[in-house]
Amino acid sequence: MTAIPATGPSLSKRARGLLPYLGIAACALWCLAPFYWMVISAFRRPQDQFDNTVVPVRWSLENFTAVFSGGNAFGRALLNSLVVAGTTTLLTLLVGVVTAYALARLSFPFKNAVLGIIIATTMFPGVSQLVPLLKLFTGIGWINTYQAMVVPSLGFALPLSVWLLTTFFRQLPFELEQAAMVDGCTRGQAFRRIIVPLAAPGVFTTAIITFIAAWNEYLIALSMVNEKDMQTATVAISKFTGISGFDQPFGTQMAAGVIVTVPLVIVVLIFQRRIVAGLTAGGVK
Amino acid sequence: MTAMTTADPGAARVRRRPSRAGARRGRGTPWLYLLPAAAVLVPLFGYPIYMLGLLSFFDYRQAQVSGGEPTRFIGFGNYAALVADERFWAVLAQTVVFAAALVVATLAVGAFLAVVLTRAGRVPRLLLSLAAMAAWAAPAMTGSTVWMFLFDTDLGLVNQVLGIEGFNWFYGKWTAFALVGATVVWHSFPFVMVTLYAGMQAIPASVLEAAALDGASAYQSFRRVVVPILRPLITIVVIQSIIWDFKIFTQIYVMTNGGGIAGQNSVLNVYAYQTAFGSSEYGLGSAIGVVMTLILLAVTLFYIRALRRTGEEL
Numbered sequence: 106m107t108a109i110p111a112t113g114p115s116l117s118k119r120a121r122g123l124l125p126y127l128g129i130a131a132c133a134l135w136c137l138a139p140f141y142w143m144v145i146s147a148f149r150r151p152q153d154q155f156d157n158t159v160v161p162v163r164w165s166l167e168n169f170t171a172v173f174s175g176g177n178a179f180g181r182a183l184l185n186s187l188v189v190a191g192t193t194t195l196l197t198l199l200v201g202v203v204t205a206y207a208l209a210r211l212s213f214p215f216k217n218a219v220l221g222i223i224i225a226t227t228m229f230p231g232v233s234q235l236v237p238l239l240k241l242f243t244g245i246g247w248i249n250t251y252q253a254m255v256v257p258s259l260g261f262a263l264p265l266s267v268w269l270l271t272t273f274f275r276q277l278p279f280e281l282e283q284a285a286m287v288d289g290c291t292r293g294q295a296f297r298r299i300i301v302p303l304a305a306p307g308v309f310t311t312a313i314i315t316f317i318a319a320w321n322e323y324l325i326a327l328s329m330v331n332e333k334d335m336q337t338a339t340v341a342i343s344k345f346t347g348i349s350g351f352d353q354p355f356g357t358q359m360a361a362g363v364i365v366t367v368p369l370v371i372v373v374l375i376f377q378r379r380i381v382a383g384l385t386a387g388g389v390k
Numbered sequence: 391m392t393a394m395t396t397a398d399p400g401a402a403r404v405r406r407r408p409s410r411a412g413a414r415r416g417r418g419t420p421w422l423y424l425l426p427a428a429a430v431l432v433p434l435f436g437y438p439i440y441m442l443g444l445l446s447f448f449d450y451r452q453a454q455v456s457g458g459e460p461t462r463f464i465g466f467g468n469y470a471a472l473v474a475d476e477r478f479w480a481v482l483a484q485t486v487v488f489a490a491a492l493v494v495a496t497l498a499v500g501a502f503l504a505v506v507l508t509r510a511g512r513v514p515r516l517l518l519s520l521a522a523m524a525a526w527a528a529p530a531m532t533g534s535t536v537w538m539f540l541f542d543t544d545l546g547l548v549n550q551v552l553g554i555e556g557f558n559w560f561y562g563k564w565t566a567f568a569l570v571g572a573t574v575v576w577h578s579f580p581f582v583m584v585t586l587y588a589g590m591q592a593i594p595a596s597v598l599e600a601a602a603l604d605g606a607s608a609y610q611s612f613r614r615v616v617v618p619i620l621r622p623l624i625t626i627v628v629i630q631s632i633i634w635d636f637k638i639f640t641q642i643y644v645m646t647n648g649g650g651i652a653g654q655n656s657v658l659n660v661y662a663y664q665t666a667f668g669s670s671e672y673g674l675g676s677a678i679g680v681v682m683t684l685i686l687l688a689v690t691l692f693y694i695r696a697l698r699r700t701g702e703e704l
Contacts, residue, residue: 121608126514132503136521136576139536140528142547146539155545200426207423219424221694226435227633228686229442232663233679236672237438260434263427265630269585272622276592310588314581321529323640339529355539362532369527374519 140366147360154356168360172345178333179361182341186365188251189326189337190319193258197266197315198308200259205270206296210282220271227264235328242329253329254337258322262315269314273307274300313373320369338365445676452670468677477653478661478678485636485657488567492635495575497628500582505612507587526580530640537573538645560646563654570645570655574638582627589623590616625697629690636686639663658682 149156150165172179207213208220238257247253277300285295301308326337336344342361345354446468453459472478503522507515525533541548543558560566593616601611617624639659642649648664649656656664658678666675 126510132499133517133521135572136525137517139533139540139576140521140524142540143528143532143536146536157545157547157550200430203423204427207420211420211423213420223427223431224629224690225687226431227630228637228683228690229435229439230637230659230662230679230682232639232659232666233442233676234435234438237441238434241433241437256430257434260430263430265626267427268626269623272626273588273592275622276589306588306591310584313584317527320527323529323531339531342529343531355535358532358535362528362536365529365532366524366527370520370523373523373527374516377519 143359143362143366146356147363149356151356168356169364171354171357172361172364177341177345177357179338179341179364181334182336182338183364185251185335186320186338189254189258189322190316192251192255193262193319194312194316196255196259197262198312201263201266201270201311202301202308204263204267205274206300208267208271209274210279210296210300220268223264223267227261231261231324235324238325239328247329249330249332249335251335254322254326257325257329258319261322262318266311266315269311270304270307273304273311276307277303309376313376317369320365442676442679445673446680448673450673450676455670455672464673468674469681471674472677472681481653481656481658481661484567488571488657489632489635489638492571492574492578492638493628493631495571496578496582496631496635499575500579500627501586503579504583504586504590507583508590522580522583525576526584528577530577531644533577534573534641534644537569537576541569560650563650566646566650566655570641573645574635574641577641578631578634582631585623585627586620589620593619625694629693632689632693633686636689637682 145159145161146154147168148164148166149161149168150163151167151171153162156162171177204223208216234257242248242253281299281303282295285299286292290298321339322337323339323343326340327343330336330340338361342358342365345357345361447463447465448454449462449464449467454461503518507518510518528536540546541559543549544555549555549557559569597615597619598611601615606614637659638657642655642657642660643663646655649660653661659682662675662678662682665671665678
């Protein structure tokens with residue numbers, strides 16, 4: 106492929122066309138290699154764990170069985186993660202869309218200052234937040250509850266969501282909303298029927314960012330929960346003890362990593378294609 | 391061309407005027423919209439910020455927690471101790487340099503791949519999306535573990551392929567930082583890529599066609615058309631990356647085992663954590679937390695002011 110005879114201007118064009126593919130190849134290797142290694146290590150037998158063969162010598166599901174074995178209670182942990190991350194995403198979008206709408210579409214004094222303060226909250230180191238929140242939640246009996254994980258995650262995710270949504274809402278032309286209102290829509294209807302669907306790619310991007318952040322949250326989930334039945338998947342992974350109980354449970358961790366990551370990737374890819382398809386079919390472009 | 395941007399505030403204000411009639415019903419309406427966000431953020435951040443600020447002015451250690459000694463107000467004592475602490479300055483310096491390198495690398499990779507994503511065919515695009523999503527969705531702890539295994543001294547694949555078995559990447563300060571950096575960028579570039587990609591998808595094709603018709607090269611149309619339209623999103627990913635990379639914790643803590651040999655790879659967040667919880671110097675740890683927040687605020691304000699000068703709003 107590389108030895109293309111020089112045929113005038115088409116060569117440089119072809120070389121330039123190849124450049125992105127080279128970039129993709131380098132980056133795909135860099136991002137995929139660790140992920141590939143995670144998957145492959147998960148399917149090795151525990152005794153082959155440190156073989157560096159590109160494909161397992163003997164495929165085995167032993168690591169996966171270990172993940173779900175009685176002591177780890179991983180099924181329950183996955184459910185907990187789903188509840189916490191799902192609720193967090195829904196609430197973040199709800200609050201975020203309302204806030205971003207006001208910041209993007211309404212005019213009132215100190216608007217930029219409000220956005221600035223919201224963004225500034227993300228600069229606060231999460232480690233320093235831990236002890237005060239632990240005291241607060243102990244006081245109101247929230248330890249070992251879903252809300253003790255959802256509410257802080259909501260707080261972490263909200264500032265970035267508001268900022269992103271505000272930017273996406275601002276990009277939409279004001280005429281569309283006004284045309285709808287001239288046609289008899291109320292402000293609320295114009296917002297729901299015109300702005301939200303048009304801002305769908307932005308809303309969707311915000312939802313992915315929020316969900317992944319909440320799904321991977323560790324520090325709060327570790328601190329607010331001490332009952333095994335309430336712990337999330339990330340906490341469960343960090344507490345794996347290995348098959349024999351003493352060894353470094355590398356294979357089990359990798360299998361759990363695969364279980365936690367793969368469904369997320371598939372869902373995101375499916376939705377992403379839908380959204381892009383819906384966008385190009387729509388009238389804005 | 392300006393239909394997609396509100397870069398011209400005058401034009402936007404004129405257009406917005408007719409809708410003011412609706413807002414006349416209640417002057418407080420916009421503030422009503424902000425109420426839910428305030429209800430979440432004020433208790434979650436107000437109380438901890440107050441506590442952190444307060445603690446940083448007190449001599450608050452293990453003895454005070456257990457009630458053995460009274461809690462004593464020492465004014466700026468903790469801050470004075472920090473300023474005199476050579477180790478603090480060393481950690482601060484390497485945190486700033488490391489974070490700056492991470493931000494530049496993350497943005498460069500993320501922006502490049504976002505552009506590639508818009509131009510690639512179906513199969514490469516799917517492959518790239520898959521790779522990025524996998525890196526992004528993997529929990530930080532699992533991701534760090536895989537990278538550590540790949541670069542393991544004796545058993546790692548990388549050392550085996552390079553034929554340097556026995557080389558310890560975590561022994562040298564710079565190789566350790568480079569490896570942690572590669573892991574962090576691996577985790578964080580998808581955010582930049584996905585955000586910018588979503589922004590580029592919203593640019594009307596007609597705009598780019600017009601630029602191409604006017605004879606703009608791919609680079610020119612990117613530099614002169616795409617970047618200005620994406621400016622608000624670029625501002626977000628830059629500031630967000632600065633904040634995240636300056637507060638980096640998990641990867642350093644897990645991969646270098648709490649800051650490397652003799653703390654050579656420590657960063658401020660790890661240092662604050664170890665001071666507060668490791669050495670039970672809660673007051674001093676709080677002071678580090680306050681300094682971190684103030685530095686981030688200063689950097690962000692500086693960046694926003696620089697943007698203002700070029701005529702951009704937040």
